[in-house]
Amino acid sequence: MTIIFIILIFLAFYLFLQDARFGKAPSGERLALIQKSPNYKNGKFENVHFTPDLTEGYTILGVLYEFLFKKADRRIPAEQIPSIKTDLLNLPINQDVLVWFGHSSYFIQIEGKRILVDPVFSGNASPIAGTTKSFKGSDIYTVDNLPEIDYLLITHDHYDHLDYKTILKLKPKTKQIVCGLGIGSHFESWGFPTQKIIEKDWHEKIELDENITLYTAPTRHFSGRGFKRCNTLWLSYILETKDFKMYLGGDSGYDTHFAEIGDKFGPFDIALIDNGQYDIKWKYIHNSPEDVIQAAKDVKTKKLFPVHSSKFPLANHAWDEPLKRVTELNSASENPVPLMTPMIGELVELKNEKQEFQQWWKEIK
Secondary structure (H helix, E strand, O other), X not given: OHHHHHHHHHHHHHHHHOOHHHOOOOOHHHHHHXXXXXXXXXXXXXXXXXXXXXXXXXXXXXXXXXXXXXXXXXXXXXOOOOEOOOOHHHOOOOOXXXXXXXXXXXXXXEOOEEEEEOOOOOOEOOOOOOOOEOOOOOOOOOHHHOOOEEEEEOOOOOOOXXXXXXXXXXXXXXXXXXXXXXXXXXHHHOOOOHHHEEEEOOOOEEEOOOOOEEEEEOXXXXXXXXXXXXXOOOOEEEEEOOOOEEEEOOOOOOOOHHHHHHHHHOOEOEEEEEXXXXXXXXXXXXXXXXXXXXXXXXXXXXXXXXEOOOOOOOOXXXXXXXXXXXXXXXXXXXXXXXXXXXXXXXXXXXXXXXXOOOOHHHHOO
């Protein structure tokens, strides 16, 4: 009887993993193309430098035990996260702006084009509903609030960056998708036409139109939506127009790629860099605030926009610690980089060098 029960559990779990939300692993011609990538080795994508999942001296069982049974300051906001409901549907198309939706989701309007990056509007950063819920007040936007999207950019396929429910709702509004190698398999399984999907390796160039160029670059991270990890590619983007340049960093731990990107593409007008959901136990795959300050200087940015915070509780730190620490460390550093810290939904004027932002998190308990 026990054996039958165990078999039934495994069967139920297997069937659960077949659900559409998990996407589809690359196969056929797509897999053959992936296997030709210089970044695909030993049956998976690899970082530029050796990148263990956990820092030396830590184990997955120890991390789980601490997460489940030890006290940590995982304080979530007792009040609603403050936010502003900008009317994105009626923004003049000639305005060059950015609107942050919390975590690593944001909308860019530049050179008459609308770009959406890593959208998550379902209120959840997990394939299991209700397990990683967004903070109160951080989900005032829905897909209905978005205009038609010219380019949907995906940095990697983790659930807090590639959200199944959001993507399905975006289908009729999305003209073109840009993503890393292999991620197109998810989109095709969700009914997107192949001709709408642009999949790229690191170090590639994409002419979006005569006014906007994208370059793909490495990050230090990983990918995966099931048991199979690193079968799709994680990346960052350099967005360039004739007079403006942005670094869209994706998720990353600190490494030499920041300085290499700065040397090749810098200086940047704005850099959006992963700052949140960090821990000494996984320091190789997420920046600490100290890393963020150094990375901003490495990429040679005029302004730093720290992201990957203020929406989901994904690490053993208080919800406001990332913004507190990066602000304090930046102020204390030699040659501090001007910080961009808008509220969720606040209109950021990309080419307004004098725009100022409040330390809004200080007002929340």
